[in-house]
Amino acid sequence: MASEIPPYQLQELIAEVFSDVPHTTVQGIQIKCAQALGIQTPVILADKPNLASGSELYVGCSNGELMRFAVQADDPRVESYTILSRQSLPNDKPVEEIALLPSISRALVLSDNQIHFYTLPSLDVVTGIKPIRHVVTFAVDQRFLSRSPSSGHQKTEPDIPLPQGATLARRFGSNLCFSDKVNYNMLNLETAEMLPCMPFNQDFDSPNLPVEPFIVSTGEDDFLLVSWTGQSSLGIFLSTSGDPVRGTVTWAQHPISICLDLPQVIAILPNGSVEIHNIDTQSLVQVIPPPSGNGPMDRVRLVSALSGYVVPSTQGASQIQKVPIKLRRGPSAQP
CATH class of the missing domain: 2.40.128 (Lipocalin)
Known part of the structure; x- marks a missing residue:
């Protein structure tokens, strides 16, 4: 097989x-x-x-x-x-x-x-x-990355104060998911309502441990967030109302970079390996090992x-060869 x-x-x-x-x-x-x-x-x-x-x-x-x-x-x-x-x-x-x-x-x-x-x-x-x-950070509405914005006059949106500031932000439509110094938060840009969701470092025994937050828009009404528990990191999908959806992905180490390609989520781990999980089954479907000693240096981002x-590749062309083909001459055979 x-x-x-x-x-x-x-x-x-x-x-x-x-x-x-x-x-x-x-x-x-x-x-x-x-x-x-x-x-x-x-x-x-x-x-x-x-x-x-x-x-x-x-x-x-x-x-x-x-x-x-x-x-x-x-x-x-x-x-x-x-x-x-x-x-x-x-x-x-x-x-x-x-x-x-x-x-x-x-x-x-x-x-x-x-x-x-x-x-x-x-x-x-x-x-x-x-x-x-x-x-400090900025977010582009994911809906406008692949299609033109609606026609009409440009307008200035009112400022929305963020008491704890922001370090990372991603936007889909009127919903903004952002991290401050401790938590992930959901913000409705139309109503200015803000909902604290969860900390990106849940290891309360090491609250000062430097843990990088990750936010990825799925292109729908939810976001992928990554949180360190002290033993492993969890990839959790939250709706704009803060409710868990889809499945949860687990990594033994806190990733240094995250990328979403539904139904897969791809992560680079500190050891240089790349892990690919299927979010429908939460199973590990592929591991790309760290670079060899004579290969490229540390992988840093997805x-x-x-x-x-x-x-660009000539691998396909190298498999193609010219072969002679006999052509039949004369009138075609009558049915």
């Missing part, structure tokens, strides 16, 4: 991100974040820039540089993305987060507590819009992308 094909395969997309940067300059520069115009498929990044994905790939670096890569889909000999353009942020501070809004051809870039606006795909500075300052993308 044939073995079952695992749901994911690791594919290198960029051999060297900084190949055209002088050696004396590239030392110390790292990939900090990335986004791609691609299908909702996980992307693995490494400190040594070897892994990521998307037919248009946008990379943010620790020196404040934005880089745009693309793959030549019509050339099967090219097995890597090539750089098309680059843009340097004015403050040379690390790029912390990139949000691509293809429906309005804009890229939002968070750096040094400011959101900068650029055009897609060229990464030109958007004129007439000043950077938004004093930003990224989901939108719409279709191209994976």
Whole structure:
């Protein structure tokens, strides 16, 4: 009986991100974040820039540089993305987060507590819009990532005070899920009603243990939250009313990155391995082991992308061979 094909395969997309940067300059520069115009498929990044994905790939670096890569889909000999353009942020501070809004051809870039606006795909500075300052985190309505916002006049929403502040936020429609210094919270942006949900560190014997919160929108009316119990970490799906839905996923260690590709949830663990669980059965369906000694360095982040993308590879072409075909000449046989 044939073995079952695992749901994911690791594919290198960029051999060297900084190949055209002088050696004396590239030392110390790292990939900090990335986004791609691609299908909702996980992307693995490494400190040594070897892994990521998307037919248009946008990379943010620790020196404040934005880089745009693309793959030549019509050339099967090219097995890597090539750089098309680059843009340097004015403050040379690390790029912390990139949000691509293809429906309005804009890229939002968070750096040094400011959101900068650029055009897609060229990464030109958007004129007439000043950077938004004093930003800790930001969230884009997931509904508008794949479709255009409704027509009509732009309006300014009223400010909603957050007494405990916010460190991470994700939005779907009028619902915002965010973390403060201790808890996960649900906030209705229309009514300004806020509901504390649960702490992301439930190990009350070690309340000062640094535990990173994770919030992922499912694209529906619930969010995936990760909470450390002291023995393991739980992936819990909460509705916008704070009720548990779907199933619960368990990891032996607290993940360092989370990605959702329904019905799978993918996590990078501190040992560098990648675990894939099915949320319908809560079962572990695949483990990608840590990189080997001569492979890429530590895996640091998973990224989901939108719409279709191209994976450059000549593996399929190498399996194709020319074979002679005999053609029959003369009139076709009568029935």
